[in-house]
Amino acid sequence: MKKLLAILIGFLFIVLIGCSEDSGGTVTDPFGTGGTSGGTGNVTFTIGTANGNQGGIIFTATPSVAIKITKVTISLPAQSFNDVLTGDGTTIYNANEAVGLEEYTGVASGQQWTFQFEGTIASNNQAFNVTTNYTVP
Numbered sequence: 001m002k003k004l005l006a007i008l009i010g011f012l013f014i015v016l017i018g019c020s021e022d023s024g025g026t027v028t029d030p031f032g033t034g035g036t037s038g039g040t041g042n043v044t045f046t047i048g049t050a051n052g053n054q055g056g057i058i059f060t061a062t063p064s065v066a067i068k069i070t071k072v073t074i075s076l077p078a079q080s081f082n083d084v085l086t087g088d089g090t091t092i093y094n095a096n097e098a099v100g101l102e103e104y105t106g107v108a109s110g111q112q113w114t115f116q117f118e119g120t121i122a123s124n125n126q127a128f129n130v131t132t133n134y135t136v137p
Contacts, residue, residue, distance in 0.1 A: 043067060045117060047134040052103035059134075060098040061115065066122035067093050072101060073116040092122045111136045 046062040059074065069087030085102060093099050101115075116131045 043117070043121065043128045043130050045115065045130060045132045047113075047115060047132055048098060049107070049136070050100065054103055054105070056103045056105035057107040057136075058103045059101045059113070059115070061101055061117070061132075062098045063093055063095055063117075065095045067117075067119050067128070068122055069093060069117065069119040071116075071118040073114075073118075074102065075114045075116075076111060077114060078112065087119065089119065107136055109136050 042065075044064045048060040048062070050058045050060055052058045061072075068089050068091060070089040071087060072085040073082065074085065075082045083102065113134045113136065114131060115134065116129070118127075118129050120127055
């Protein structure tokens, strides 16, 4: 429940950043969108970052279609770090709108992070399981 609340707070933070004239808050993946569908749906995600409230970095994810998330696994394989965020499976995240995932400290340029998204496509409830890689600029 705490992580879901953090996701929602992060989303509001991203929306507020997007409404300001300071466009320097979000960095998009310089290597393009990652991810291929492992389920029956065709979903891709663009990963980015924003400055966090606690001095860390908030990872953001922008889905290509409207989705409902059941689980996001965020990992930094080089440091054996793994974090699982649980979604409620009913909240709809709109296509092309960034969602704040979680704030992390110690994020450094060159790190290679992996994001595994699980859930359903909002329009037809088709399951998807997408892994997206992101290198911090």
